[in-house]
Amino acid sequence: MASSNRQQQMNRKTDNIDKSRRSFLGAAAGVSAAAVTPAVVLHTLNAEAAPRSTPVTDEHRWGMLVDTAKCADGCTACVEACDRENGLNLQAPPLGDDELKWQNQRATWIRKVKVQDNMTGTVTNLPLMCQHCEHPPCVDVCPTGASFKRADGIVMVDRHICIGCRYCMMACPYKARSFIHEEVDHKLTRAPRGKGCVESCNLCAHRLDEGDISTACADACSAEGHHAIIFGDLNDPESPLRQALAQQRSRQLRQDLRLNTGVRYTDV
Amino acid sequence: MARAMIRVVLLAVAAAGAAVALSARAEGPGDFVLPSSKAAQAESCVEPTEFMRRNHYEVIRHQRDTTVYGGIRSTKHSLAGCVNCHVGHDEAGQPVDIHAEGQFCNKCHEYAAVEMNCFDCHATVPKGELWNQEVAAPGIGSASYLAASPANGERGDGQQ
Numbered sequence: 001m002a003s004s005n006r007q008q009q010m011n012r013k014t015d016n017i018d019k020s021r022r023s024f025l026g027a028a029a030g031v032s033a034a035a036v037t038p039a040v041v042l043h044t045l046n047a048e049a050a051p052r053s054t055p056v057t058d059e060h061r062w063g064m065l066v067d068t069a070k071c072a073d074g075c076t077a078c079v080e081a082c083d084r085e086n087g088l089n090l091q092a093p094p095l096g097d098d099e100l101k102w103q104n105q106r107a108t109w110i111r112k113v114k115v116q117d118n119m120t121g122t123v124t125n126l127p128l129m130c131q132h133c134e135h136p137p138c139v140d141v142c143p144t145g146a147s148f149k150r151a152d153g154i155v156m157v158d159r160h161i162c163i164g165c166r167y168c169m170m171a172c173p174y175k176a177r178s179f180i181h182e183e184v185d186h187k188l189t190r191a192p193r194g195k196g197c198v199e200s201c202n203l204c205a206h207r208l209d210e211g212d213i214s215t216a217c218a219d220a221c222s223a224e225g226h227h228a229i230i231f232g233d234l235n236d237p238e239s240p241l242r243q244a245l246a247q248q249r250s251r252q253l254r255q256d257l258r259l260n261t262g263v264r265y266t267d268v
Numbered sequence: 269m270a271r272a273m274i275r276v277v278l279l280a281v282a283a284a285g286a287a288v289a290l291s292a293r294a295e296g297p298g299d300f301v302l303p304s305s306k307a308a309q310a311e312s313c314v315e316p317t318e319f320m321r322r323n324h325y326e327v328i329r330h331q332r333d334t335t336v337y338g339g340i341r342s343t344k345h346s347l348a349g350c351v352n353c354h355v356g357h358d359e360a361g362q363p364v365d366i367h368a369e370g371q372f373c374n375k376c377h378e379y380a381a382v383e384m385n386c387f388d389c390h391a392t393v394p395k396g397e398l399w400n401q402e403v404a405a406p407g408i409g410s411a412s413y414l415a416a417s418p419a420n421g422e423r424g425d426g427q428q
Contacts, residue, residue: 053342160336186395192390193389208339210341
């Protein structure tokens with residue numbers, strides 16, 4: 001029996017290698033365990049500061065209402081606040097890039113868009129970011145599953161498995177996603193960022209996860225006195241967002257695509 | 269002659285190996301922990317040191333999915349927590365990149381020749397707000413270290 005076992009092991013070379021490795025590692029483990037054991041004390045640090053301890057559910061669906069009538073021409077408070085909140089202002093242009101090219105290439109989560117009706121001359125200003133669709137085209141096309149919709153409706157990129165193919169950027173009707181072309185030297189702890197991944201607005205998920213129901217853009221807009229952005233829970237009929245949606249006529253951008261966006265606009 | 273040479277070479281290699289083994293054995297728990305880091309003042313890591321040495325990547329990887337998909341940013345097993353507690357500080361009290369030469373992550377990974385790419389994307393020093401960086405037990409080094417980093421405490425910083 002033993003000899004036939006040995007025969008099998010001889011036949012399966014990979015097994016053989018594994019075994020010898022294991023025995024070596026075992027010995028090494030023994031040595032290090034002997035060295036380590038005396039000082040090991042089971043001690044859990046007091047780190048109960050984080051409010052969220054259960055995974056997000058579909059109890060909430062986060063969304064926004066942008067009142068374009070209140071969105072001021074030339075104001076970029078939301079864009080700048082977003083840049084600071086998510087470390088986008090820490091990006092540096094690659095050597096030798098001209099300014100225009102850099103402005104087109106750098107990651108931006110909110111774009112300030114100005115639309116003019118040439119017939120009437122009516123000008124509309126609006127911040128355009130990820131619309132957090134219920135049926136996001138970016139998620140449909142992602143070949144690795146990196147682009148996903150979180151249970152609470154936030155469309156995000158799991159950059160651990162994003163391969164940077166940029167299909168999602170092609171699929172997005174809102175041009176909401178950005179690609180990081182170069183290594184980023186400076187990044188915030190709350191906003192990891194690396195070469196070769198796609199990213200976009202995540203409705204300040206780090207705030208929500210801490211129980212802070214707000215976004216940087218909405219806060220900045222209010223601080224400027226415009227109050228054009230209302231952020232809140234689309235599932236809660238009592239939320240200020242739903243109240244506002246009930247009072248004002250709003251619509252989705254590219255409503256024809258029937259994506260059921262989480263971000264709605266009035267007066268467009 | 270050639271055989272003798274080989275014997276000498278083998279002996280030298282064996283001696284070198286023994287020396288390395290001895291020096292490795294001399295590393296006690298926490299020997300890679302930098303004296304200037306918060307971790308130096310903690311009794312142990314979030315799990316027993318031996319467990320963390322062997323399994324920290326599993327722990328971090330698990331936490332990463334919990335955070336990305338579940339929104340649980342618990343600091344106990346988060347990479348931000350690792351960095352916050354293990355980052356070394358220079359004489360001026362400024363944090364030093366944790367993957368820089370001779371720093372906590374680099375020391376072991378260099379020795380073990382295991383390349384990590386956490387810090388291609390993740391911050392190498394605690395930067396930004398406090399909310400996902402508080403990991404050390406209350407009172408441990410908080411005042412001095414937090415005061416040393418002007419980035420802390422204010423939302424929407426990032427001037428460094």
